[in-house]
Amino acid sequence: MTRSRINGALAVVTALLVMVGATFVFIVAPIEVEMREIQKVFYFHVGAAWSMFVAFTVTAAYGIVYLIRRNPRADAIAGASASVGWVYAAIVLLTGMLWARSAWNTWWNWEPRLTSMLVLWLMYAGYLLFRSTTRGDARRTYSSVFGIVSFVMVPIVYYSIKIWGSVLHPATKTKWNLDNRMYYGMLLGTLAMSAAYVLLTRLRADVDIAEQEVDALRQEQLFGENAEG
Amino acid sequence: MRATVAVLAVVAFACGVYGLMSVVPVGVNAQEVRDEIDTIIAGSPDASLDEAVEQAVAYLTHEQSRRVRFLFMAYIVIWAALGAYIMSIARRQTRIEAEIARLKDSA
Numbered sequence: 586m587t588r589s590r591i592n593g594a595l596a597v598v599t600a601l602l603v604m605v606g607a608t609f610v611f612i613v614a615p616i617e618v619e620m621r622e623i624q625k626v627f628y629f630h631v632g633a634a635w636s637m638f639v640a641f642t643v644t645a646a647y648g649i650v651y652l653i654r655r656n657p658r659a660d661a662i663a664g665a666s667a668s669v670g671w672v673y674a675a676i677v678l679l680t681g682m683l684w685a686r687s688a689w690n691t692w693w694n695w696e697p698r699l700t701s702m703l704v705l706w707l708m709y710a711g712y713l714l715f716r717s718t719t720r721g722d723a724r725r726t727y728s729s730v731f732g733i734v735s736f737v738m739v740p741i742v743y744y745s746i747k748i749w750g751s752v753l754h755p756a757t758k759t760k761w762n763l764d765n766r767m768y769y770g771m772l773l774g775t776l777a778m779s780a781a782y783v784l785l786t787r788l789r790a791d792v793d794i795a796e797q798e799v800d801a802l803r804q805e806q807l808f809g810e811n812a813e814g
Numbered sequence: 815m816r817a818t819v820a821v822l823a824v825v826a827f828a829c830g831v832y833g834l835m836s837v838v839p840v841g842v843n844a845q846e847v848r849d850e851i852d853t854i855i856a857g858s859p860d861a862s863l864d865e866a867v868e869q870a871v872a873y874l875t876h877e878q879s880r881r882v883r884f885l886f887m888a889y890i891v892i893w894a895a896l897g898a899y900i901m902s903i904a905r906r907q908t909r910i911e912a913e914i915a916r917l918k919d920s921a
Contacts, residue, residue, distance in 0.1 A: 621878070622885050625885055626888040626889075629889070633892070672896070672899050676891060676895050679895075680891055683887050683891070785903070789903055795910045799910055799913050799917070802914075803917065806917060806920065
Protein backbone atom coordinates (compact mmCIF):
# COMPACT_ATOMS: atom_id res chain seq x y z
CA MET A 586 0.00 0.00 0.00
CA THR A 587 1.49 3.36 -1.04
CA ARG A 588 1.73 6.31 1.33
CA SER A 589 -0.91 8.26 -0.59
CA ARG A 590 -3.34 5.35 -0.33
CA ILE A 591 -2.71 5.11 3.43
CA ASN A 592 -3.25 8.88 3.71
CA GLY A 593 -6.47 8.57 1.70
CA ALA A 594 -7.72 5.77 3.99
CA LEU A 595 -6.76 7.83 7.03
CA ALA A 596 -8.65 10.83 5.62
CA VAL A 597 -11.78 8.70 5.23
CA VAL A 598 -11.43 7.32 8.79
CA THR A 599 -10.92 10.86 10.13
CA ALA A 600 -13.93 12.11 8.20
CA LEU A 601 -16.12 9.33 9.56
CA LEU A 602 -14.93 9.88 13.13
CA VAL A 603 -15.55 13.63 12.87
CA MET A 604 -19.06 13.06 11.51
CA VAL A 605 -19.98 10.40 14.08
CA GLY A 606 -18.36 12.45 16.86
CA ALA A 607 -20.22 15.63 15.88
CA THR A 608 -23.52 13.69 15.72
CA PHE A 609 -22.91 12.29 19.18
CA VAL A 610 -21.86 15.62 20.65
CA PHE A 611 -24.70 17.70 19.23
CA ILE A 612 -27.57 15.19 19.07
CA VAL A 613 -27.00 12.30 21.50
CA ALA A 614 -24.96 13.73 24.40
CA PRO A 615 -27.23 15.42 26.95
CA ILE A 616 -26.94 19.08 27.94
CA GLU A 617 -24.96 19.39 31.15
CA VAL A 618 -26.99 20.76 34.09
CA GLU A 619 -24.71 23.57 35.32
CA MET A 620 -22.87 24.88 32.26
CA ARG A 621 -25.65 24.00 29.79
CA GLU A 622 -24.90 24.26 26.00
CA ILE A 623 -21.33 25.62 26.28
CA GLN A 624 -20.21 22.36 27.93
CA LYS A 625 -20.40 20.76 24.46
CA VAL A 626 -17.02 22.42 23.78
CA PHE A 627 -15.57 19.84 26.21
CA TYR A 628 -15.64 16.90 23.77
CA PHE A 629 -13.30 18.32 21.13
CA HIS A 630 -11.41 20.53 23.64
CA VAL A 631 -10.33 17.44 25.61
CA GLY A 632 -9.68 15.53 22.35
CA ALA A 633 -7.40 18.33 21.13
CA ALA A 634 -5.59 18.47 24.50
CA TRP A 635 -4.90 14.71 24.49
CA SER A 636 -3.70 14.76 20.88
CA MET A 637 -1.49 17.74 21.71
CA PHE A 638 0.18 15.80 24.56
CA VAL A 639 0.72 12.85 22.18
CA ALA A 640 2.11 15.21 19.50
CA PHE A 641 4.72 16.75 21.82
CA THR A 642 5.66 13.30 23.17
CA VAL A 643 6.21 12.10 19.59
CA THR A 644 8.35 15.21 18.92
CA ALA A 645 10.61 14.41 21.89
CA ALA A 646 10.76 10.67 21.03
CA TYR A 647 11.68 11.29 17.38
CA GLY A 648 14.16 13.95 18.51
CA ILE A 649 15.94 11.25 20.53
CA VAL A 650 15.74 8.87 17.55
CA TYR A 651 17.31 11.53 15.31
CA LEU A 652 20.14 12.22 17.74
CA ILE A 653 20.94 8.49 17.90
CA ARG A 654 20.46 7.47 14.26
CA ARG A 655 20.83 10.78 12.37
CA ASN A 656 17.88 9.85 10.18
CA PRO A 657 16.36 12.97 8.47
CA ARG A 658 12.95 11.30 8.35
CA ALA A 659 12.90 11.14 12.19
CA ASP A 660 13.61 14.88 12.29
CA ALA A 661 10.85 15.56 9.74
CA ILE A 662 8.34 13.57 11.84
CA ALA A 663 9.45 15.40 15.02
CA GLY A 664 9.00 18.79 13.32
CA ALA A 665 5.65 17.86 11.73
CA SER A 666 4.32 16.52 15.03
CA ALA A 667 5.36 19.69 16.89
CA SER A 668 3.71 21.81 14.22
CA VAL A 669 0.38 19.94 14.48
CA GLY A 670 0.68 19.87 18.29
CA TRP A 671 1.17 23.64 18.31
CA VAL A 672 -2.03 24.14 16.25
CA TYR A 673 -3.86 21.83 18.67
CA ALA A 674 -2.48 23.80 21.63
CA ALA A 675 -3.84 26.98 20.03
CA ILE A 676 -7.23 25.26 19.63
CA VAL A 677 -7.16 24.19 23.30
CA LEU A 678 -6.27 27.71 24.46
CA LEU A 679 -8.85 29.48 22.28
CA THR A 680 -11.76 27.08 22.92
CA GLY A 681 -10.84 27.16 26.63
CA MET A 682 -11.01 30.96 26.62
CA LEU A 683 -14.43 30.91 24.94
CA TRP A 684 -15.64 28.30 27.41
CA ALA A 685 -14.28 30.31 30.36
CA ARG A 686 -15.93 33.51 29.12
CA SER A 687 -19.29 31.80 28.85
CA ALA A 688 -19.16 29.69 32.02
CA TRP A 689 -17.09 31.85 34.40
CA ASN A 690 -17.50 35.28 32.80
CA THR A 691 -13.77 35.75 32.26
CA TRP A 692 -11.59 35.32 29.16
CA TRP A 693 -8.42 34.52 31.04
CA ASN A 694 -7.32 33.64 34.54
CA TRP A 695 -3.67 33.28 35.59
CA GLU A 696 -4.34 29.94 37.24
CA PRO A 697 -1.74 27.10 36.95
CA ARG A 698 -3.29 25.12 34.07
CA LEU A 699 -3.87 28.12 31.81
CA THR A 700 -0.53 29.74 32.60
CA SER A 701 1.51 26.55 32.11
CA MET A 702 -0.45 25.87 28.91
CA LEU A 703 0.42 29.33 27.57
CA VAL A 704 4.11 28.76 28.43
CA LEU A 705 3.99 25.40 26.60
CA TRP A 706 2.44 27.04 23.53
CA LEU A 707 5.09 29.78 23.53
CA MET A 708 7.93 27.25 23.91
CA TYR A 709 6.77 25.29 20.87
CA ALA A 710 6.24 28.55 18.97
CA GLY A 711 9.96 29.16 19.66
CA TYR A 712 10.77 25.62 18.48
CA LEU A 713 8.90 26.16 15.19
CA LEU A 714 10.45 29.60 14.73
CA PHE A 715 13.90 28.08 15.22
CA ARG A 716 13.15 25.40 12.62
CA SER A 717 11.88 27.93 10.11
CA THR A 718 15.00 30.10 10.37
CA THR A 719 17.74 27.44 10.19
CA ARG A 720 18.78 24.81 7.64
CA GLY A 721 20.65 21.50 7.38
CA ASP A 722 22.28 19.47 10.14
CA ALA A 723 22.35 22.37 12.59
CA ARG A 724 18.57 22.68 12.34
CA ARG A 725 18.05 18.95 12.82
CA THR A 726 20.41 18.59 15.77
CA TYR A 727 19.46 21.72 17.71
CA SER A 728 15.74 21.39 17.08
CA SER A 729 15.90 17.78 18.33
CA VAL A 730 17.47 19.05 21.55
CA PHE A 731 14.93 21.92 21.68
CA GLY A 732 12.06 19.42 21.25
CA ILE A 733 13.37 17.21 24.05
CA VAL A 734 13.88 20.14 26.43
CA SER A 735 10.44 21.63 25.64
CA PHE A 736 8.85 18.28 26.51
CA VAL A 737 9.51 19.13 30.18
CA MET A 738 6.43 21.38 29.98
CA VAL A 739 4.09 18.49 29.04
CA PRO A 740 3.99 16.78 32.49
CA ILE A 741 3.97 20.23 34.12
CA VAL A 742 0.78 21.17 32.23
CA TYR A 743 -0.75 17.74 32.87
CA TYR A 744 -0.08 17.76 36.63
CA SER A 745 -0.34 21.55 37.16
CA ILE A 746 -3.65 21.34 39.01
CA LYS A 747 -2.53 18.45 41.20
CA ILE A 748 0.64 20.37 42.06
CA TRP A 749 -0.68 23.91 42.53
CA GLY A 750 -4.47 23.44 42.71
CA SER A 751 -7.13 25.48 40.91
CA VAL A 752 -10.45 27.06 41.75
CA LEU A 753 -11.85 26.98 38.21
CA HIS A 754 -10.21 24.32 36.07
CA PRO A 755 -10.91 20.65 36.90
CA ALA A 756 -7.96 18.26 37.36
CA THR A 757 -7.07 15.91 34.48
CA LYS A 758 -8.65 12.54 35.15
CA THR A 759 -8.14 9.05 33.83
CA LYS A 760 -11.54 7.89 35.14
CA TRP A 761 -14.47 10.18 34.42
CA ASN A 762 -17.70 10.12 36.34
CA LEU A 763 -19.76 10.94 33.27
CA ASP A 764 -23.09 9.99 31.76
CA ASN A 765 -22.40 7.18 29.25
CA ARG A 766 -23.47 9.36 26.31
CA MET A 767 -21.07 12.11 27.43
CA TYR A 768 -18.29 9.55 27.89
CA TYR A 769 -18.73 8.15 24.37
CA GLY A 770 -18.94 11.69 22.99
CA MET A 771 -15.60 12.46 24.65
CA LEU A 772 -14.14 9.20 23.34
CA LEU A 773 -15.30 9.96 19.77
CA GLY A 774 -14.06 13.57 19.96
CA THR A 775 -10.67 12.33 21.15
CA LEU A 776 -10.50 9.64 18.45
CA ALA A 777 -11.47 12.15 15.74
CA MET A 778 -8.82 14.67 16.85
CA SER A 779 -6.22 11.87 17.18
CA ALA A 780 -6.95 10.53 13.68
CA ALA A 781 -6.70 14.09 12.30
CA TYR A 782 -3.38 14.48 14.17
CA VAL A 783 -1.93 11.30 12.60
CA LEU A 784 -3.08 12.32 9.12
CA LEU A 785 -1.85 15.92 9.37
CA THR A 786 1.52 14.83 10.81
CA ARG A 787 2.04 12.37 7.94
CA LEU A 788 1.09 14.98 5.33
CA ARG A 789 3.29 17.63 6.92
CA ALA A 790 6.26 15.24 7.29
CA ASP A 791 5.95 14.24 3.61
CA VAL A 792 6.02 17.90 2.57
CA ASP A 793 9.04 18.58 4.84
CA ILE A 794 10.95 15.63 3.36
CA ALA A 795 10.08 16.71 -0.20
CA GLU A 796 11.30 20.24 0.65
CA GLN A 797 14.58 18.85 2.01
CA GLU A 798 15.03 16.79 -1.17
CA VAL A 799 14.32 19.79 -3.39
CA ASP A 800 16.83 21.84 -1.35
CA ALA A 801 19.45 19.10 -1.84
CA LEU A 802 18.72 18.95 -5.60
CA ARG A 803 18.95 22.72 -5.88
CA GLN A 804 22.31 22.70 -4.05
CA GLU A 805 23.53 19.86 -6.25
CA GLN A 806 22.52 21.74 -9.39
CA LEU A 807 24.08 24.96 -8.14
CA PHE A 808 27.39 23.34 -7.21
CA GLY A 809 27.34 21.28 -10.43
CA GLU A 810 26.94 24.48 -12.48
CA ASN A 811 29.71 26.18 -10.47
CA ALA A 812 32.02 23.21 -11.00
CA GLU A 813 31.36 23.29 -14.75
CA GLY A 814 31.89 27.07 -14.82
CA MET B 815 -3.06 14.84 -1.47
CA ARG B 816 -5.61 17.13 -3.15
CA ALA B 817 -8.34 14.50 -2.67
CA THR B 818 -7.41 14.26 1.01
CA VAL B 819 -7.58 18.03 1.37
CA ALA B 820 -10.91 18.15 -0.45
CA VAL B 821 -12.42 15.39 1.75
CA LEU B 822 -11.26 17.07 4.95
CA ALA B 823 -12.42 20.51 3.81
CA VAL B 824 -15.89 19.21 2.93
CA VAL B 825 -16.18 17.25 6.19
CA ALA B 826 -15.01 20.20 8.26
CA PHE B 827 -17.48 22.52 6.57
CA ALA B 828 -20.35 20.02 6.77
CA CYS B 829 -19.72 19.28 10.43
CA GLY B 830 -19.47 22.97 11.23
CA VAL B 831 -22.82 23.75 9.61
CA TYR B 832 -24.33 20.57 11.01
CA GLY B 833 -23.13 21.39 14.49
CA LEU B 834 -24.40 24.95 14.35
CA MET B 835 -27.83 23.99 13.03
CA SER B 836 -28.40 21.09 15.40
CA VAL B 837 -27.80 23.17 18.52
CA VAL B 838 -30.20 26.00 17.62
CA PRO B 839 -33.51 24.20 18.38
CA VAL B 840 -32.56 23.55 22.03
CA GLY B 841 -35.33 25.05 24.17
CA VAL B 842 -35.38 26.58 27.63
CA ASN B 843 -35.56 23.98 30.39
CA ALA B 844 -38.88 24.04 32.36
CA GLN B 845 -37.18 23.53 35.72
CA GLU B 846 -34.84 26.42 34.94
CA VAL B 847 -37.86 28.66 34.24
CA ARG B 848 -39.48 27.66 37.55
CA ASP B 849 -36.23 28.33 39.47
CA GLU B 850 -35.80 31.70 37.76
CA ILE B 851 -39.44 32.67 38.54
CA ASP B 852 -38.82 31.79 42.21
CA THR B 853 -35.68 33.96 42.20
CA ILE B 854 -37.52 36.91 40.60
CA ILE B 855 -40.46 36.68 43.02
CA ALA B 856 -38.09 36.36 45.98
CA GLY B 857 -36.25 39.49 44.78
CA SER B 858 -39.38 41.58 44.13
CA PRO B 859 -42.44 40.17 45.96
CA ASP B 860 -44.74 42.79 44.33
CA ALA B 861 -44.16 41.36 40.84
CA SER B 862 -47.13 39.48 39.39
CA LEU B 863 -46.71 35.89 38.21
CA ASP B 864 -47.15 36.98 34.56
CA GLU B 865 -44.40 39.58 34.90
CA ALA B 866 -42.12 37.06 36.61
CA VAL B 867 -42.70 34.48 33.86
CA GLU B 868 -42.03 37.08 31.17
CA GLN B 869 -38.82 38.24 32.85
CA ALA B 870 -37.65 34.67 33.51
CA VAL B 871 -38.16 33.54 29.91
CA ALA B 872 -36.52 36.69 28.54
CA TYR B 873 -33.51 36.28 30.84
CA LEU B 874 -33.10 32.53 30.18
CA THR B 875 -33.48 32.92 26.41
CA HIS B 876 -30.85 35.68 26.44
CA GLU B 877 -28.49 33.52 28.53
CA GLN B 878 -29.04 30.53 26.26
CA SER B 879 -28.35 32.47 23.08
CA ARG B 880 -25.19 33.83 24.73
CA ARG B 881 -23.96 30.29 25.56
CA VAL B 882 -24.83 29.00 22.09
CA ARG B 883 -22.97 31.94 20.52
CA PHE B 884 -19.81 31.01 22.43
CA LEU B 885 -20.30 27.35 21.47
CA PHE B 886 -20.56 28.35 17.78
CA MET B 887 -17.40 30.42 18.07
CA ALA B 888 -15.51 27.54 19.73
CA TYR B 889 -16.37 25.09 16.95
CA ILE B 890 -15.63 27.70 14.28
CA VAL B 891 -12.18 28.12 15.90
CA ILE B 892 -11.58 24.34 15.75
CA TRP B 893 -12.60 23.92 12.09
CA ALA B 894 -10.99 27.17 10.96
CA ALA B 895 -7.65 26.27 12.62
CA LEU B 896 -7.61 22.79 11.09
CA GLY B 897 -8.78 24.12 7.70
CA ALA B 898 -6.10 26.83 7.67
CA TYR B 899 -3.44 24.26 8.58
CA ILE B 900 -4.55 21.89 5.80
CA MET B 901 -4.50 24.79 3.33
CA SER B 902 -0.97 25.76 4.40
CA ILE B 903 0.22 22.17 3.77
CA ALA B 904 -1.50 22.13 0.36
CA ARG B 905 0.11 25.48 -0.56
CA ARG B 906 3.58 24.19 0.36
CA GLN B 907 2.95 21.03 -1.66
CA THR B 908 1.99 23.10 -4.72
CA ARG B 909 5.16 25.22 -4.30
CA ILE B 910 7.34 22.10 -4.13
CA GLU B 911 5.72 20.64 -7.25
CA ALA B 912 6.41 23.89 -9.11
CA GLU B 913 10.01 23.88 -7.86
CA ILE B 914 10.53 20.26 -8.97
CA ALA B 915 9.14 21.09 -12.44
CA ARG B 916 11.48 24.10 -12.63
CA LEU B 917 14.49 21.99 -11.60
CA LYS B 918 13.60 19.35 -14.20
CA ASP B 919 13.32 22.01 -16.92
CA SER B 920 16.65 23.56 -16.03
CA ALA B 921 18.47 20.17 -15.76
